[in-house]
Amino acid sequence: MGLELTSEEKMMLDGKHGKATRKAMEIITTLGEIYGAKRLIPVSSVQIAGVSYHNLGEAGLEYLKEMAEDGRTKVLTTLNPAGMDLEEWKKHGISEDFAKNQQRVVDIFEKMGVVTTCTCTPYLIGNLPHYGEHIAWAESSAVCFSNSVIGALTNREGGPSALASSLTGRTAEYGLHLQENRIAEVKYEVQSKLTKPYDFGLLGYVIGERTGRTIPYITGISKATTEDLKSFSASVATYGGVALFHMEGITPNRTTIPTKTELVTEDDLNRVRIQLDDKEVDIDFISIGCPHASIKEIGRIAEMLDGKKVADGKTVWITTAKPTKDIAMKMGYYDKIEKAGAFLVADACCAVAPLKGKFKGLMTDSAKACFYARGKNNFKTEIRTVEECIQEAIS
Amino acid sequence: MQGRIIFKGKVIGEALVTGDDISFYGGCDPETGEIVERGHHLEGKSISGKILVFPTGKGSTVGSYVLYALKKAGKAPLALINKTTDPVVAVGCIISEIPAVDQIDISKIKTGQKVEVDAENGVVSVIE
Numbered sequence: 268m269g270l271e272l273t274s275e276e277k278m279m280l281d282g283k284h285g286k287a288t289r290k291a292m293e294i295i296t297t298l299g300e301i302y303g304a305k306r307l308i309p310v311s312s313v314q315i316a317g318v319s320y321h322n323l324g325e326a327g328l329e330y331l332k333e334m335a336e337d338g339r340t341k342v343l344t345t346l347n348p349a350g351m352d353l354e355e356w357k358k359h360g361i362s363e364d365f366a367k368n369q370q371r372v373v374d375i376f377e378k379m380g381v382v383t384t385c386t387c388t389p390y391l392i393g394n395l396p397h398y399g400e401h402i403a404w405a406e407s408s409a410v411c412f413s414n415s416v417i418g419a420l421t422n423r424e425g426g427p428s429a430l431a432s433s434l435t436g437r438t439a440e441y442g443l444h445l446q447e448n449r450i451a452e453v454k455y456e457v458q459s460k461l462t463k464p465y466d467f468g469l470l471g472y473v474i475g476e477r478t479g480r481t482i483p484y485i486t487g488i489s490k491a492t493t494e495d496l497k498s499f500s501a502s503v504a505t506y507g508g509v510a511l512f513h514m515e516g517i518t519p520n521r522t523t524i525p526t527k528t529e530l531v532t533e534d535d536l537n538r539v540r541i542q543l544d545d546k547e548v549d550i551d552f553i554s555i556g557c558p559h560a561s562i563k564e565i566g567r568i569a570e571m572l573d574g575k576k577v578a579d580g581k582t583v584w585i586t587t588a589k590p591t592k593d594i595a596m597k598m599g600y601y602d603k604i605e606k607a608g609a610f611l612v613a614d615a616c617c618a619v620a621p622l623k624g625k626f627k628g629l630m631t632d633s634a635k636a637c638f639y640a641r642g643k644n645n646f647k648t649e650i651r652t653v654e655e656c657i658q659e660a661i662s
Numbered sequence: 663m664q665g666r667i668i669f670k671g672k673v674i675g676e677a678l679v680t681g682d683d684i685s686f687y688g689g690c691d692p693e694t695g696e697i698v699e700r701g702h703h704l705e706g707k708s709i710s711g712k713i714l715v716f717p718t719g720k721g722s723t724v725g726s727y728v729l730y731a732l733k734k735a736g737k738a739p740l741a742l743i744n745k746t747t748d749p750v751v752a753v754g755c756i757i758s759e760i761p762a763v764d765q766i767d768i769s770k771i772k773t774g775q776k777v778e779v780d781a782e783n784g785v786v787s788v789i790e
Contacts, residue, residue: 293756297668298749322724326692326731330757405723425723427753 287338317426471502
């Protein structure tokens with residue numbers, strides 16, 4: 268057996284720190300053995316996925332309940348989006364029944380000491396690791412952002428394994444925790460000018476689809492905002508299996524530059540744009556905030572909606588994290604958005620809320636949102652810039 | 663056959679063998695144990711109470727919770743044998759306490775055979 272444990276880790280595995288810690292240690296050591304890890308390493312931050320009752324179901328909830336009997340977090344731990352805004356769910360048309368069950372899930376996490384923020388962008392609201400820090404995150408877009416843009420080190424965890432790291436403060440040292448596995452493998456030369464998160468989402472689709480799980484080194488981009496990189500991370504992780512990318516002049520990780528080069532042209536971006544546009548779509552749902560909108564994005568949307576009215580028969584969700592919604596309230600953005608008849612929805616998003624059957628056609632600026640709207644909710648989709656989405660909402 | 667222990671336990675049961683990978687999330691009914699993935703080799707068959715033999719898992723990480731749901735519903739497979747266990751299935755076995763062994767040459771096992779899975783020692787034997 269290649270995996271060596273410290274005496275404290277052995278005690279955890281032997282059940283000396285309680286039942287949940289033992290189960291968590293079994294998960295971590297087994298994964299470590301499967302992937303040939305030599306040791307466990309401490310992690311300082313965890314992000315847990317599998318929060319929406321819609322995905323988790325009663326069985327998942329049962330498991331969490333069992334873990335919560337004596338399991339407590341050892342490091343800062345935040346949560347992925349839930350299936351609803353934990354406060355304003357009623358006005359968004361969520362059923363009493365669903366709300367009750369969703370609250371049960373959140374309460375169980377809280378009992379374990381998890382900070383129940385419910386966002387896919389923990390790095391925007393206080394779970395912000397630094398360069399070189401080892402962490403254990405689930406949520407593919409956040410994994411990609413933290414590895415690539417921040418330069419923290421994490422594998423792509425699932426819900427149970429991320430929870431296991433939270434309860435033990437450990438993960439097995441394999442995969443992206445090792446420097447030798449973080450080297451770029453294919454170079455992508457981008458020959459198209461990108462100006463908006465929307466463009467970066469399309470680029471993520473093109474590169475994700477081509478690169479699969481191989482690590483891309485991207486050139487030709489002179490400038491990118493946090494919002495652009497958030498959009499790119501979500502898209503490249505959804506359409507490929509990418510957990511780490513390098514972007515020349517923008518991301519901080521060291522790597523050798525691959526010689527194998529592929530071009531990404533304007534035509535490539537147009538091709539995926541057409542793929543994400545269904546034919547004869549009746550747009551009755553407009554959603555922005557996948558991944559969760561930043562305060563900067565919300566501010567701009569509030570300006571666009573100021574004094575306007577959302578058209579009859581259309582529903583607008585701007586999804587974000589609760590702390591960001593609080594700032595939006597303080598700044599008057601919330602009032603402008605809600606007075607126009609749109610919703611500023613915290614804690615949830617259009618991919619994990621129970622929306623199946625409620626709408627026919629989604630317009631969004633997010634390539635990732637299109638993927639889940641089609642696959643899980645059977646919506647038709649159109650992808651447009653934020654400006655075009657808001658125009659559609661009020662026309 | 664000597665393999666690697668994924669989760670401990672020792673059981674004897676009837677093998678259900680497939681060469682297709684299995685996605686438990688979306689591919690297996692969590693209440694009945696029936697394989698529902700369209701076009702899957704085991705489509706329409708129940709994995710409940712069987713020694714389930716397949717190459718590896720695929721699909722979403724929520725798959726771990728499906729194995730847990732099967733266990734809670736009394737519909738879980740008796741044990742799993744894989745060529746290579748993927749992390750989603752491994753985590754599913756651990757949280758559901760389903761004995762599992764991998765690194766086994768699964769072509770040596772046929773559906774309907776009586777098989778012993780000794781996941782205390784990582785040994786799989788075809789009894790008859």
